[in-house]
Amino acid sequence: MNIHQHRASVAILGTTANSVSLNLRGGLMRQILVRTNSSSTQFRINLVDGNDLTIRNWGYHTGEMIDVDPLPLVGIYTINITNASAADSANILISVQE
Numbered sequence: 001m002n003i004h005q006h007r008a009s010v011a012i013l014g015t016t017a018n019s020v021s022l023n024l025r026g027g028l029m030r031q032i033l034v035r036t037n038s039s040s041t042q043f044r045i046n047l048v049d050g051n052d053l054t055i056r057n058w059g060y061h062t063g064e065m066i067d068v069d070p071l072p073l074v075g076i077y078t079i080n081i082t083n084a085s086a087a088d089s090a091n092i093l094i095s096v097q098e
Contacts, residue, residue, distance in 0.1 A: 002098040003030070008079075009091050012036070012043070015084045019092050021077045027098040029071040034081065035091050039063035042085040047071075048078045 004027070008019035034045050045065055046057040055077070058065055079092055 004096045004098060006094040006096070007092065009089060010081070012041070012081055012084045012086075012088045012090055014087075015082065017081045017084075017090060019079045021079070021094065023076050024073050024096060025098065026074045027072075027096040029073050029094060030097050031066070031068050031093070031095040032079075033064070033066045033091075033093040034061075034079070035064045036084075037089045038086065040085075041088045042083075043081050043090075044083045046080050046082070048080060050075045050077070 006021045010017040010019050036043065040063065042060055042062045044058070044060050047055045049055050056071060058067060073096060079094070081090055
């Protein structure tokens with residue numbers, strides 16, 4: 001069993017930011033964590049596949065969003081942070097079990 005991690009630090013400018021994953025051969029996303037620098041920043045987050053289809057939308061969160069529900073992934077994905085209440089920075093972690 002291999003666990004691959006995608007880690008990124010992004011600047012939220014103009015209320016949006018995103019990060020693109022490496023090309024995944026296939027596996028289960030075991031965890032996604034998005035944490036803003038300020039615990040009071042509100043934001044939305046979603047995951048979009050290589051065909052521009054929104055695979056999962058986590059809605060609004062404040063400061064941090066964590067999800068441990070397994071999700072099958074194959075290919076390249078974009079993690080979008082949108083509608084942020086302030087300019088900020090965020091750390092993104094995705095763990096995928098191959």
